[in-house]
Amino acid sequence: MANGGPEIEQLILLLARLPGLGPRSARRAVLQLIKKKEQLMIPLSAALDRAVAAVTVCETCGNVDTRSPCHICADPRRDNGLLIVVEDVADLWALERAGVGAVKYHVLGGVLSPLDGVGPDDLSIDALLRRGPEFSEIVLAVNATVEGQTTAHYITDRLAPSGVKITRLAHGVPVGGELDYLDEGTLSQALKARTAL
Amino acid sequence: MANGGPEIEQLILLLARLPGLGPRSARRAVLQLIKKKEQLMIPLSAALDRAVAAVTVCETCGNVDTRSPCHICADPRRDNGLLIVVEDVADLWALERAGVGAVKYHVLGGVLSPLDGVGPDDLSIDALLRRGPEFSEIVLAVNATVEGQTTAHYITDRLAPSGVKITRLAHGVPVGGELDYLDEGTLSQALKARTAL
Ligand SMILES: [Zn+2]
Ligand SMILES: [Zn+2]
Numbered sequence: 001m002a003n004g005g006p007e008i009e010q011l012i013l014l015l016a017r018l019p020g021l022g023p024r025s026a027r028r029a030v031l032q033l034i035k036k037k038e039q040l041m042i043p044l045s046a047a048l049d050r051a052v053a054a055v056t057v058c059e060t061c062g063n064v065d066t067r068s069p070c071h072i073c074a075d076p077r078r079d080n081g082l083l084i085v086v087e088d089v090a091d092l093w094a095l096e097r098a099g100v101g102a103v104k105y106h107v108l109g110g111v112l113s114p115l116d117g118v119g120p121d122d123l124s125i126d127a128l129l130r131r132g133p134e135f136s137e138i139v140l141a142v143n144a145t146v147e148g149q150t151t152a153h154y155i156t157d158r159l160a161p162s163g164v165k166i167t168r169l170a171h172g173v174p175v176g177g178e179l180d181y182l183d184e185g186t187l188s189q190a191l192k193a194r195t196a197l
Numbered sequence: 198m199a200n201g202g203p204e205i206e207q208l209i210l211l212l213a214r215l216p217g218l219g220p221r222s223a224r225r226a227v228l229q230l231i232k233k234k235e236q237l238m239i240p241l242s243a244a245l246d247r248a249v250a251a252v253t254v255c256e257t258c259g260n261v262d263t264r265s266p267c268h269i270c271a272d273p274r275r276d277n278g279l280l281i282v283v284e285d286v287a288d289l290w291a292l293e294r295a296g297v298g299a300v301k302y303h304v305l306g307g308v309l310s311p312l313d314g315v316g317p318d319d320l321s322i323d324a325l326l327r328r329g330p331e332f333s334e335i336v337l338a339v340n341a342t343v344e345g346q347t348t349a350h351y352i353t354d355r356l357a358p359s360g361v362k363i364t365r366l367a368h369g370v371p372v373g374g375e376l377d378y379l380d381e382g383t384l385s386q387a388l389k390a391r392t393a394l
Contacts, residue, residue, distance in 0.1 A: 037252070093201075
């Protein structure tokens with residue numbers, strides 16, 4: 001039976017689909033929203049409305065922002081020195097939080113995974129091949145998983161004819177670990193000690 | 198620095214205030230929302246708009262619903278047999294999910310807690326004293342915490358002159374446990390084996 005009517009039930013169902021929230025925590029979240037209607041529910045509703053209207057994907061790098069090119073691609077203090085290639089936007093955000101400097105990014109949108117039917121055409125690899133050679137160095141900051149490393153090898157092979165310098169993050173990223181869960185010091189160190197591929 | 202502009206940053210900050218979500222999971226939730234804009238973000242935005250407009254608190258029992266009296270108080274299949282007194286709406290919902298039958302509820306809105314400055318006037322106790330004697334039995338389904346049990350004793354004393362039968366949930370609720378985290382079978386059993394106070 002619906003708790004408190006269809007509007008509330010619908011809100012619980014949708015919140016339960018967010019990562020980190022199950023049905024039980026979604027119910028608690030909805031009660032918290034209702035309890036703090038003025039301070040939390042109405043502002044969240046307005047913030048979502050604004051985000052729905054404003055959010056877009058950067059056509060240059062794949063970052064999520066409210067404009068394209070995004071504020072990173074458009075930042076005049078960032079030159080074409082380092083291009084950091086990441087699997088997804090969460091990794092880009094993690095590196096930005098680590099304060100890795102005046103770099104630019106390229107979001108692949110995933111990793112090669114033949115078993116899941118993900119091939120080169122499903123990722124933003126062609127765009128990387130066009131864009132990458134404009135930079136002095138490309139850092140392949142993919143996750144230390146089998147698929148991540150397979151993807152790194154594939155990109156290295158495809159970029160080799162251009163002669164651009166390609167590096168990877170230093171070891172220090174735990175094997176099998178995901179960038180987004182690392183502390184910012186580790187990420188920063190791993191970038192400083194990056195090695196040539 | 199803001200990730201992806203102020204609209205996105207604001208959404209992360211607000212989501213991080215929901216129970217069960219911290220800053221890191223809020224960022225993941227926002228990326229998930231953006232990735233599934235059509236299937237998740239827009240429906241969630243619409244659901245929140247509708248809930249903000251519709252949600253109210255039942256003037257009779259304190260339940261959260263889209264009408265007052267709520268669908269439980271207005272349900273003609275529920276008579277004035279059992280009145281179950283709970284601390285908050287999450288407990289009411291947990292009992293409803295357990296399918297405890299054609300009962301009615303009274304939400305206290307908390308428990309007595311002198312250290313936190315919560316006295317009888319801060320809870321819905323006067324309303325319970327007026328409403329309770331209309332029922333054949335009042336079940337005090339407060340949490341098995343010190344404050345919950347203190348609150349149960351206080352209510353028992355105040356209701357004694359009315360002569361209404363007062364019971365509590367059977368032991369089976371773990372000491373220190375919170376109703377909302379119990380499985381539905383345990384809750385159902387605890388209600389069936391309720392004992393007189
Ligand atoms: Zn960009
Ligand atoms: Zn009600």
